Amino acid sequence: MSDVVKEPSMLLQKELIARNYDAITSSRETGRKVSSTFVPGNLNELLLCFGIVNNLPEINAIQNGMRKLSGDYIMTAEKSGHSEDVCTYVKADIGMMGKGNIAPNGKPFPNPDVLLLSYTGCYTFMKWFELLREEYKCPTLMLHVPYEGDGQSTKNMRDYIVKQLKEVIIPGLEEVSGVKFDIDRLREALRNSARAEDDLVWVLEQGKRTPSPIDAYFGGVYYIGPIFTAFRGTTDAIDYYTALRAEVQARVDAGQGPLMPDGTTLSEQKYRLVVEGPPNWTHFREFWKMFSDEGAVVVASTYTKVGGMYDLGFRHDPDNPLESLADYCLGCYTNRNLPNRVEILTKYIEEYQADGLLTNSIKSCNSFSAGQLMMMREVEKRTGKPGAFIETDLVDPRYFSAANVKNRLESYFQMIEQKRRGATRAA
């Protein structure tokens, strides 16, 4: 397989992520404390205030999926009593532990000093960290973020989160780190976050252009990398998004499409799609190629909103630091109810002038998947655009059937063609 061609922003990101892994794996020498925490509803700015390094088990699972290690880890976890039915991120993580807990830089992960259970949008998070706590016996700080069951957040939910931040999370992090909380440090970090968020939104919204200079799903997972992980709130993230923006601007100016892993740009765009659901990581490139070979570009996706829905207007706010952390957690994509998710998808189809909605339904992930069939039908009904449904898994290679996915996609593209022909005839 030839090397993946990378944009400068990708190289910058690679360097950032490598630096974070080095910070994690050298924490015992540097004396820095390490927390494990989740992407949705993460409190990176707060961790920065305490100098705590952020390790994200979901990101490790993704890395292991892309490096084709996760299959073995999952089997290891299943052999030790974990059910074949449950989320494979959890099993990839637990299996990795069973195999020495080696980070992508080849060094062993240290045990976390704290499990920061930011419980946003997914039930599994709670069990995942109960399982890790059993192993590591380290302090676990739970931040319960209520689900927006009725379609919006309420004052009660926000107050509850702020109270937990004040009473549980901040004192807990002070104790773990030995650092006193300084709200001005938090404000500074939030100010940095908002700047990076502005640029990220600008990038994601370029999907509205024709041709689209971005791929908002396969490319999108790179665009969200720094802001969804350990860099939101840092100047590194500001620099990354400035660079990314410039790159995308250059493509806009040149009327070019996004860069594909093989170094070509996808400027001939036959199909514009909105994608719901996370990608498959074990066959990421193969999966992407199935789209690009057909000239399909993803103009908007929901996966790029699991770590925050900035495109709907939310920004971290230095003037209301704790409240804005609460609002951030409440608003992450999987913390929104289904009618809301349907509205968002409908809006994307319309505003990004997409040909339809493709759902990649993930076997592991009830949070995303339960209800997706109905969501697809609702979006079809509201937009008049056809939908398609494929099924894969995140990091379990047993559930990626390339032939099935390819067939599905091909028939979907034919369906779009037919629909277009029908529309032309009718006009």
Add this chain to the structure above:
Amino acid sequence: MTASTEAIIAHCQALFDDLDFSAARAWKAAEPGRKVVGFLPVYAPLELIHAAGCLPLGIFGGGDRMEVIHGDAFYQSYICRIPRSTVELGLTGRLDFVDGMIFPFVCDVIRNLSGMWKIMFPDVWTKFFDTPQNFDPEVGGAYYAEELQEMREGLERLTGRPVTDAALRTSIALYNENRRLVRAVYDFRAEAPWKAPASEVYLLMRAGLLMPVEEHNEMLAAWLAAASAEDRPRRDNVRIAIYGSFCEQPPLNLIKSIEMAGCYVVEDDYALVNRFLTEDVPADGDPVQALALAYLTHSVETSCKYVPREEDKGRFHIAQIRKARAEGVIYASPSFCDPALLDRPMIAHRLTEAGIPHISFKYAENSGQMQPIREQAGTFADSLKLWS
């Protein structure tokens, strides 16, 4: 004349089998303006619904008697069965008399179903009911009291009548009575399991979710009186506890099969709602506060609740097992049930540490093949006998 256990259980079975919910329909029709509010597993504050003058109706899936035709078009194959059979109940008009639906927090499947219900049945008052995972009265308690208050206001809008504190206190007292009687049935079964087969106790509890609490209280008292007076043959069965079955329910045949395999079920987590609060809720003072505090301080440990301290994980189960003098545990969970299956290894570790033998298997509410389960339970029962 007092009713026999047989007559009482036959009545429960008829209610349980009736997927058209005729009894609840009749209750609603008996007086104009009556409202029925459905609730799914695992826990909802039924006192509030009752105090609003509504009938709380337990919607626990379609069991093995309902053919799911539409429901499968709503769910991928790797999602458990209860949401699809619940959707089927809705789409086939079997719930067309239900005015409100409460979807309590148990997992993301039921959570998402609440939103689907809003889209599918826009005229039904649909509420996702979140319970706190922070158990500090000042933090999680304050949040929860307000959530209860919001539910109360939702019910008031539904019925057009206020839910007064006095009515709420009366309901709390009635449900305290229910909890006492339910505990008495469980204690009785633990004492004399041959007189209280698990399948009968199960029906008795499920029936309670389909009728007014006043009626259920009478029924429980009558059953206790009849069961104590009856003589039934005592078998050489082992005593087991069942966990993992708190949401999607196993088919009744599965419960019977476990018994037939030589197990007396002396403890379980079926239809947990009526045992979720483990002590009386104070029926004086502020009733909303009382319900909130009871949840925080006196409720069961189960998979939808976070356990804040590692050393407490599984402690509730072990205490219950010891109290019921169970010799072993069957961890029986629905297929694809993340809550039960993610918890299973942790609970299994605690049981092993405590020297309590355990096995596990999976089921679906429509599982038909009982032979493998009978064999597994039978082998487990034999091994318990051998080592006891």
